[in-house]
Amino acid sequence: xxxxxxxxxxxxxxxxxxxxxxxxxxxxxxxxxxxxxxxxxxxxxxxxxxxxxxxxxxxxxxxxxxxxxxxxxxxxxxxxxxxxxxxxxxxxxxxxxxxxxxxxxxxxxxxxxxxxxxxxxxxxxxxxxxxxxxxxxxxxxxxxxxxxxxxxxxxxxxxxxxxxxxxxxxxxxxxxxxxxxxxxxxxxxxxxxxxxxxxxxxxxxxxxxxxxxxxxxxxxxxxxxxxxxxxxxxxxxxxxxxxxxxxxxxxxxxxxxxxxxxxxxxxxxxxxxxxxxxxxxxxxxxxxxxxxxxxxxxxxxxxxxxxxxxxxxxxxxxxxxxxxxxxxxx
Amino acid sequence: xxxxxxxxxxxxxxxxxxxxxxxxxxxxxxxxxxxxxxxxxxxxxxxxxxxxxxxxxxxxxxxxxxxxxxxxxxxxxxxxxxxxxxxxxxxxxxxxxxxxxxxxxxxxxxxxxxxxxxxxxxxxxxxxxxxxxxxxxxxxxxxxxxxxxxxxxxxxxxxxxxxxxxxxxxxxxxxxxxxxxxxxxxxxxxxxxxxxxxxxxxxxxxxxxxxxxxxxxxxxxxxxxxxxxxxxxxxxxxxxxxxxxxxxxxxxxxxxxx
Numbered sequence: 001x002x003x004x005x006x007x008x009x010x011x012x013x014x015x016x017x018x019x020x021x022x023x024x025x026x027x028x029x030x031x032x033x034x035x036x037x038x039x040x041x042x043x044x045x046x047x048x049x050x051x052x053x054x055x056x057x058x059x060x061x062x063x064x065x066x067x068x069x070x071x072x073x074x075x076x077x078x079x080x081x082x083x084x085x086x087x088x089x090x091x092x093x094x095x096x097x098x099x100x101x102x103x104x105x106x107x108x109x110x111x112x113x114x115x116x117x118x119x120x121x122x123x124x125x126x127x128x129x130x131x132x133x134x135x136x137x138x139x140x141x142x143x144x145x146x147x148x149x150x151x152x153x154x155x156x157x158x159x160x161x162x163x164x165x166x167x168x169x170x171x172x173x174x175x176x177x178x179x180x181x182x183x184x185x186x187x188x189x190x191x192x193x194x195x196x197x198x199x200x201x202x203x204x205x206x207x208x209x210x211x212x213x214x215x216x217x218x219x220x221x222x223x224x225x226x227x228x229x230x231x232x233x234x235x236x237x238x239x240x241x242x243x244x245x246x247x248x249x250x251x252x253x254x255x256x257x258x259x260x261x262x263x264x265x266x267x268x269x270x271x272x273x274x275x276x277x278x279x280x281x282x283x284x285x286x287x288x289x290x291x292x293x294x295x296x297x298x299x300x301x302x303x304x305x306x307x308x309x310x311x312x313x314x315x316x317x318x319x320x321x322x323x324x325x326x327x328x329x330x
Numbered sequence: 331x332x333x334x335x336x337x338x339x340x341x342x343x344x345x346x347x348x349x350x351x352x353x354x355x356x357x358x359x360x361x362x363x364x365x366x367x368x369x370x371x372x373x374x375x376x377x378x379x380x381x382x383x384x385x386x387x388x389x390x391x392x393x394x395x396x397x398x399x400x401x402x403x404x405x406x407x408x409x410x411x412x413x414x415x416x417x418x419x420x421x422x423x424x425x426x427x428x429x430x431x432x433x434x435x436x437x438x439x440x441x442x443x444x445x446x447x448x449x450x451x452x453x454x455x456x457x458x459x460x461x462x463x464x465x466x467x468x469x470x471x472x473x474x475x476x477x478x479x480x481x482x483x484x485x486x487x488x489x490x491x492x493x494x495x496x497x498x499x500x501x502x503x504x505x506x507x508x509x510x511x512x513x514x515x516x517x518x519x520x521x522x523x524x525x526x527x528x529x530x531x532x533x534x535x536x537x538x539x540x541x542x543x544x545x546x547x548x549x550x551x552x553x554x555x556x557x558x559x560x561x562x563x564x565x566x567x568x569x570x571x572x573x574x575x576x577x578x579x580x581x582x583x584x585x586x587x588x
Contacts, residue, residue: 079420082419084419205438205439208433208436208438209433211422211426211430212430212433214418214420214422215416215418215420215422215427215430216413216416216417216418218382218413219411219413219416221382221402222380222382222406222409222410222411223406223430223431223433223434223482223486224402224403224404224405224406224407224433224434225402225433226402226403264420264421268421268422268423269420269421269422270422270426
């Protein structure tokens with residue numbers, strides 16, 4: 001790895017730690033560094049202990065883990081589908097999750113049950129998309145994108161209909177779908193974190209194979225890559241990671257789309273470097289967004305999806321213009 | 331022991347039979363040019379040999395090993411493939427691209443060894459692409475790009491190098507440069523099989539010509555044996571005259587003016 005890239009990694013790592021500390025101290029009640037250190041040394045007062053251990057810590061961990069998971073899935077899906085517009089939701093996962101969550105909310109289930117239902121329905125949706133796209137033994141990536149889009153519109157139509165028929169739950173459904181970590185509990189974390197971490201690591205282990213697929217599926221096969229197997233593994237692991245992320249944080253847009261792009265500009269397309277860097281950057285970005293979500297309209301919170309879109313969109317456009325200038329300059 | 335043996339090869343896309351029972355063996359490294367009209371099965375034959383397509387019937391042996399029994403990774407150590415047109419939207423450097431040719435020899439988490447780096451450098455120097463090592467692949471011209479992909483194919487240290495219309499997009503200088511280079515490779519022990527559109531270039535540079543017609547091998551042999559006005563008429567349904575290259579007596583096809 002070059003000197004420049006090691007510098008990026010070190011910076012990102014320090015930023016992540018810093019961001020997490022800031023995030024733990026920020027919110028309706030502000031904590032000083034001393035108060036936090038006391039909690040860590042296990043001699044803090046009960047109030048700061050509760051705030052740090054039961055409220056802030058789980059949500060900071062959740063935002064970092066979800067940011068990591070979505071960015072890594074985004075990087076892999078963009079590569080596998082060879083489509084720069086791909087994100088973790090391209091296969092209809094978000095619509096499936098929203099569908100499950102809507103039903104669970106209407107049925108009056110508790111938060112953990114809502115999360116689990118969303119997880120199950122999102123996987124069911126991907127399974128339908130996958131089944132549609134299978135032609136013989138090979139999976140067509142183009143069909144997958146199209147099927148994902150079609151299933152999404154259909155599912156969102158059903159969701160809108162359900163919302164119309166259950167107006168009293170309207171706000172709750174909207175808030176769930178826009179995403180946020182304000183209600184994250186250790187319980188939800190214990191069920192999702194292992195899925196996200198293991199899934200991410202499984203995908204990462206196929207980095208070199210996906211590099212070859214970036215230059216063409218058929219070409220990759222001639223380099224000894226079992227493309228069909230790699231595609232299946234990435235699709236399954238990526239869907240599990242996304243479903244787990246959505247079930248804990250709702251449908252947080254833009255992270256899985258822009259973080260991989262930004263990272264690709266900084267460290268290049270080699271997945272062996274891009275993936276860990278995206279993981280770090282995604283974690284930083286989402287922790288940052290979650291912190292902002294807490295302080296912009298203090299004492300109330302705004303959905304994190306609004307922050308990611310508001311920051312992500314313009315920043316992405318800035319990068320596109322900058323890249324375009326750079327390329328034309330040569 | 332033949333390097334390559336094709337035995338009663340049949341292949342169908344769905345119900346459409348594209349290859350209808352092909353048989354041939356190659357015993358020594360040389361350049362074989364495949365010619366034939368569009369849809370005669372040239373590329374399909376190449377992809378069956380590469381193992382990307384599985385024969386519906388019949389077998390292909392490489393050094394007496396049936397390719398059905400080889401894993402995808404093992405196959406990539408015997409055969410490499412240079413496709414017709416490669417589009418890569420991702421900003422890989424040429425060095426990264428050529429290093430991918432070492433993938434069949436590396437385990438999942440194994441970093442590239444010194445020997446891999448040496449081989450990559452050697453292949454890039456051979457193809458005259460070492461100066462592009464830090465250049466992005468999508469900034470190169472067609473001919474340069476093609477040479478980088480040939481370097482990658484060579485980094486696989488193949489016994490057999492398959493090329494699908496390797497020179498179709500290139501100007502005459504690069505066409506001749508690449509075909510001469512390919513001839514060198516054959517002398518160094520690599521069997522090269524290339525689908526070519528230009529019959530005359532094929533005759534000049536290939537040791538043997540394989541003519542495909544309607545999914546069958548019409549003829550296989552030295553250019554001045556198999557290229558005749560009659561065979562061209564049969565394979566392409568056009569009338570041609572032959573003149574001879576005075577330097578090497580190799581036939582040169584010209585369209586008949588009626």
